[in-house]
Amino acid sequence: MVWGAATLSFLVLHLVPGDPVDIMLGVQSTATEATKDRMHHELGLDRPLILQYLDYLGRVVRLDFGTSYRLQRPVVDVIGSQLMPTLQLAGLAILIAVLIAVIIAVLSRGPLARSIASLLELITISSPTFWTGLLLLSIFSFQLHWFPVAGGRGFGALVLPAVTLALPVAGILSQVLRHDLEVVGEQPFVDSARARGLGHFQLLTRHSLRHASLPVVTLTAYVVGNLLGGAVIVEQLFGRAGLGRVTLEAISNRDLPVVMALVIFAAVIFVVINLVVDALTPLLDPRMRSRA
Amino acid sequence: MSLTNFLAGTAAGTTRRRMPIAAIVAGAVLLVLLITALFPGLLTSTDPLATATSESRQPPSLAHPFGTDTLGRDMFSRVVYGARLSLSFGITATLVAVLAGIVIGLLAGLAPRWVDNIVMRVLEIALAFPELLVALVVIALLGPGTVNVIIAITIAAVPVYARIVRVTTLQVKGSSFVEAATALGQRRALVILRHVLPNVLGPLLVLATVGIGTAIISGAGLSFLGLGPVSPTPEWGLLLSDGRSSLGTAWWIAVFPGIAITVTVIATTVFGRFLQRRFEGRRS
Numbered sequence: 001m002v003w004g005a006a007t008l009s010f011l012v013l014h015l016v017p018g019d020p021v022d023i024m025l026g027v028q029s030t031a032t033e034a035t036k037d038r039m040h041h042e043l044g045l046d047r048p049l050i051l052q053y054l055d056y057l058g059r060v061v062r063l064d065f066g067t068s069y070r071l072q073r074p075v076v077d078v079i080g081s082q083l084m085p086t087l088q089l090a091g092l093a094i095l096i097a098v099l100i101a102v103i104i105a106v107l108s109r110g111p112l113a114r115s116i117a118s119l120l121e122l123i124t125i126s127s128p129t130f131w132t133g134l135l136l137l138s139i140f141s142f143q144l145h146w147f148p149v150a151g152g153r154g155f156g157a158l159v160l161p162a163v164t165l166a167l168p169v170a171g172i173l174s175q176v177l178r179h180d181l182e183v184v185g186e187q188p189f190v191d192s193a194r195a196r197g198l199g200h201f202q203l204l205t206r207h208s209l210r211h212a213s214l215p216v217v218t219l220t221a222y223v224v225g226n227l228l229g230g231a232v233i234v235e236q237l238f239g240r241a242g243l244g245r246v247t248l249e250a251i252s253n254r255d256l257p258v259v260m261a262l263v264i265f266a267a268v269i270f271v272v273i274n275l276v277v278d279a280l281t282p283l284l285d286p287r288m289r290s291r292a
Numbered sequence: 293m294s295l296t297n298f299l300a301g302t303a304a305g306t307t308r309r310r311m312p313i314a315a316i317v318a319g320a321v322l323l324v325l326l327i328t329a330l331f332p333g334l335l336t337s338t339d340p341l342a343t344a345t346s347e348s349r350q351p352p353s354l355a356h357p358f359g360t361d362t363l364g365r366d367m368f369s370r371v372v373y374g375a376r377l378s379l380s381f382g383i384t385a386t387l388v389a390v391l392a393g394i395v396i397g398l399l400a401g402l403a404p405r406w407v408d409n410i411v412m413r414v415l416e417i418a419l420a421f422p423e424l425l426v427a428l429v430v431i432a433l434l435g436p437g438t439v440n441v442i443i444a445i446t447i448a449a450v451p452v453y454a455r456i457v458r459v460t461t462l463q464v465k466g467s468s469f470v471e472a473a474t475a476l477g478q479r480r481a482l483v484i485l486r487h488v489l490p491n492v493l494g495p496l497l498v499l500a501t502v503g504i505g506t507a508i509i510s511g512a513g514l515s516f517l518g519l520g521p522v523s524p525t526p527e528w529g530l531l532l533s534d535g536r537s538s539l540g541t542a543w544w545i546a547v548f549p550g551i552a553i554t555v556t557v558i559a560t561t562v563f564g565r566f567l568q569r570r571f572e573g574r575r576s
Contacts, residue, residue: 004417126557128509130516130532131550134539138547142540221420229424233513237536248517251432259432263421270420 006060006264007053065261068250075261078246086242089161089234090227096166097223101173105181105212106204117178124171129230133164133237161238165230169223173216180212187211214285221273228266315566321559329375338369340526349542359544361534365524367545371552374526377438378553381511382504382560385442389449389507390500394492396450397457398484401465412458415451423448427510431519441520445510449503456499460492494571502564505557512553528553 059066065075108117124132140146140160148157184190185208193203231244243262250258328335344364352359358367400411418426423445430444464470465488473483512529514520521527523534528549535546 004413122558122561123554126505126509126561127554128512128516128529128550128557130513130529131546131553134532134536134546134550138539138543142543222422225420225422225425229422229428232424232428233517236517247428251428251519252436254432254435256432259429263429266421266425267417 003057004267006057006260006267060264065264066257068255068258071255075257078258079243079261079265082241082243082246085240086231086235086244088158089165089231089240089242090224092158092162093165093169093227093230094223096162097169097173100166100170101177101216102209104170104174105177106209108178109200114178117174121171121175124167125175127168128233129164129168130233130237132167133161133234136160136164137238157238157240161234161240164237165227165234168230169226172226173219173223176219177212177216180215181208184208184211210284214281217277217280217284220277221270224269224273225266228269312566314562318559318562318566321555322563325375325379325556325559328372329379332369332373332376335372336366336369338366340365340369340373341524342366349538349545351542352544358548359542361545362538362542367531367548370526370531371528371548374528374531374549375552377521377525378508378512378528379556381442381445382508382556385445385449385507385511386500386504388442388446389503390453390496392446392450393453393455394457394489394496396454397492398461398488400454401458401461402484402488408458411454415454418448418451419455423506424510424513427514428519431514436519438521438525441511441514444514445507448510449507452503453496453499456495457492460495461488464488464491498564498568498571501567502561505560505564508553508556508560 065079067073068075068078071078104117104120108114137160141148147160189207190203193207198207228243231242232247233244234240235242235244236248246258247262249255250262332340342365344360347356347360347364348362350356350360350364356366356368358371361367361370396411396415400408403411426448427441427444430447431440434440434443470483470487473487474480478486511520512527512532515527515529516533518533521530523530531549532546532553535542535544535549538545
């Protein structure tokens with residue numbers, strides 16, 4: 001899949017009209033045709049496409065994504081230096097999302113609570129992150145002054161962006177989790193556990209949640225994808241540094257080596273996550289072990 | 293995987309009983325939105341572009357139900373006029389994506405195995421990424437702009453529709469009535485048109501309704517990032533982005549366009565789920 005993504009982005013890059021040299025030079029450049037030709041040669045853009053492709057694949061394997069057109073720095077450095085803020089953001093967001101989802105799923109007993117829960121989920125999923133983020137900023141930063149408005153370092157500056165990013169994910173997770181809990185509730189082992197005298201809460205923590213968490217775990221790749229996409233908007237909204245910022249800047253400037261590296265980076269993440277999920281499922285579900 | 297699938301797919305059983313009323317309300321909201329987008333002049337007589345610096349940053353009042361922005365423009369009329377562009381992002385992109393999805397899905401489902409395999413590989417790669425990221429990459433290649441935003445959302449949405457058309461086509465292809473039609477000597481193209489396509493349309497309609505909501509969010513998101521239309525064009529995502537800078541002093545500039553987006557998306561989702569239930573009820 002990583003190879004597919006790399007190939008696809010290579011093909012698209014070369015099919016697109018527009019000369020990378022023009023992008024590097026900027027709009028107002030007065031470079032002569034001779035200078036442009038020399039730059040073409042230096043970048044290897046005058047060689048046959050298939051050679052460029054093989055060369056490109058070789059460099060990708062060695063984690064060499066070339067140099068950013070705009071920043072004139074190796075792409076790996078650009079991405080590497082912005083990785084941590086986004087990881088922190090996404091990590092905290094996942095934590096918050098799972099926490100909210102579990103709380104909603106566990107608390108929603110009875111028809112009224114269920115209706116409220118499903119309404120909340122509908123709202124969180126339907127609200128665009130750039131709007132919830134603005135609302136949170138408006139209430140907690142401008143009115144209540146609990147959190148810094150934008151930028152800033154440390155944990156306080158991380159809370160609102162993470163919550164913003166977490167809300168839609170929490171809505172989706174809670175929907176799935178609630179549905180699974182309902183299904184689990186009809187299983188015979190629930191009756192037998194009740195017969196042994198387990199209360200509702202014990203039943204949940206010891207049996208049902210573990211059962212119901214399985215489908216949620218398989219959603220991880222989707223959730224992470226959502227967070228990566230959301231990070232672009234949230235980082236812009238809260239003025240944070242990070243991969244989302246890099247993505248947006250690369251896109252606005254048509255800095256294609258950076259864009260391609262980001263696509264490949266995302267593909268690698270998805271593959272790794274799917275591998276981890278496949279490895280985790282047997283741990284959660286003993287039934288999968290015998291089959292494997 | 294995509295948000296569209298999620299909104300349409302999960303928690304189907306949880307809201308069954310309340311559905312009809314909610315669906316009516318959602319349908320009514322959608323109708324009003326559609327009328328708003330087509331005839332914004334019916335709802336407001338104020339020009340969304342008229343500036344009045346003496347009335348800048350007025351809080352919501354009778355004269356300006358949604359307040360005014362930094363240049364004194366009436367936010368209510370800006371939100372009303374913004375409906376056209378924001379909705380057309382969602383509707384145009386979804387329509388084109390559905391059509392492209394039908395063509396690709398039918399071809400993949402009916403073509404020889406190796407063609408199907410190649411098409412599915414490409415679709416799977418695209419489906420692994422969230423729609424917003426795919427759209428962002430397309431924007432990176434095409435450059436920013438209103439039309440490019442629509443193209444980007446369309447391309448990002450096609451795989452979802454192509455996949456469901458392909459799956460349904462494969463199911464229908466093996467069914468006895470298609471076999472019967474072929475045996476009776478009907479031409480291949482006619483069989484596809486008469487027997488395969490109608491069966492594909494049902495699930496597609498459900499997905500597309502919910503997909504409009506997703507596409508509206510993507511479109512507004514891209515313009516929020518400054519990759520779509522430019523100021524002073526009224527568009528919900530752009531209005532939100534404009535409101536960001538005066539959030540501390542004038543919350544209403546950002547809040548009302550956001551409500552508009554959220555209400556629209558909720559309405560399409562609720563209505564889509566209603567259609568889905570109708571559709572499933574008929575089948576089983």
